Amino acid sequence: GAGVSQSPSNKVTEKGKDVELRCDPISGHTALYWYRQRLGQGLEFLIYFQGNSAPDKSGLPSDRFSAERTGESVSTLTIQRTQQEDSAVYLCASSLVFGTGGSGNEQYFGPGTRLTVT
Amino acid sequence: DAKTTQPPSMDCAEGRAANLPCNHSTISGNEYVYWYRQIHSQGPQYIIHGLKNNETNEMASLIITEDRKSSTLILPHATLRDTAVYYCILSYNTDKLIFGTGTRLQVFP
Numbered sequence: 202g203a204g205v206s207q208s209p210s211n212k213v214t215e216k217g218k219d220v221e222l223r224c225d226p227i228s229g230h231t232a233l234y235w236y237r238q239r240l241g242q243g244l245e246f247l248i249y250f251q252g253n254s255a256p257d258k259s260g261l262p263s264d265r266f267s268a269e270r271t272g273e274s275v276s277t278l279t280i281q282r283t284q285q286e287d288s289a290v291y292l293c294a295s296s297l298v299f300g301t302g303g304s305g306n307e308q309y310f311g312p313g314t315r316l317t318v319t
Numbered sequence: 320d321a322k323t324t325q326p327p328s329m330d331c332a333e334g335r336a337a338n339l340p341c342n343h344s345t346i347s348g349n350e351y352v353y354w355y356r357q358i359h360s361q362g363p364q365y366i367i368h369g370l371k372n373n374e375t376n377e378m379a380s381l382i383i384t385e386d387r388k389s390s391t392l393i394l395p396h397a398t399l400r401d402t403a404v405y406y407c408i409l410s411y412n413t414d415k416l417i418f419g420t421g422t423r424l425q426v427f428p
Contacts, residue, residue: 244363244416246415294362308365308416310363313362
């Protein structure tokens with residue numbers, strides 16, 4: 202079946218510009234997550250959405266970063282006034298069930314959006 | 320910070336079993352052990368998870384010690400395509416995954 206998709210796959214932008222990254226989760230998955238991976242580094246959690254609850258924004262590095270999710274579907278991560286340190290691969294993941302830790306909580310990742318800020 | 324400890328790198332001959340260890344001595348009673356891997360330039364891929372019983376699926380087996388302080392991921396017949404960074408992660412509600420540095424597994428011909 203269809204997995205998590207992200208667009209664009211690559212984005213080059215000038216410093217100071219705003220960018221929007223899109224994530225389409227697996228249909229029916231109630232939880233959606235955004236992570237960032239800088240070159241040669243591990244994944245850093247940014248934000249997650251689960252159902253109709255308020256999102257956990259604890260991983261967002263600054264107020265230039267924001268994200269929205271419409272219902273249990275597509276999510277958009279927005280970075281305003283981009284800086285060179287924002288250059289990274291932005292990864293989205295979704296999971297079927299939030300909570301309990303049992304089956305269905307495994308996260309399925311998209312291919313990522315590679316953002317380059319010049 | 321990640322609550323698991325893994326060796327930074329391992330080698331394995333193609334066709335042999337790859338045994339990847341993970342220490343998690345401070346695991347809580349309700350935390351699951353999850354394994355993911357990341358092949359170069361791709362998003363992480365879920366492999367397997369378990370609570371206290373050994374688990375097996377089409378990709379791998381997971382052996383968790385009785386005291387749950389350590390576990391081993393077993394790839395029974397490693398192939399070149401299994402070359403990746405493998406992450407052992409503790410999680411309860413999987414509200415977010417805390418990725419450590421993982422083990423870089425190199426499978427050689």
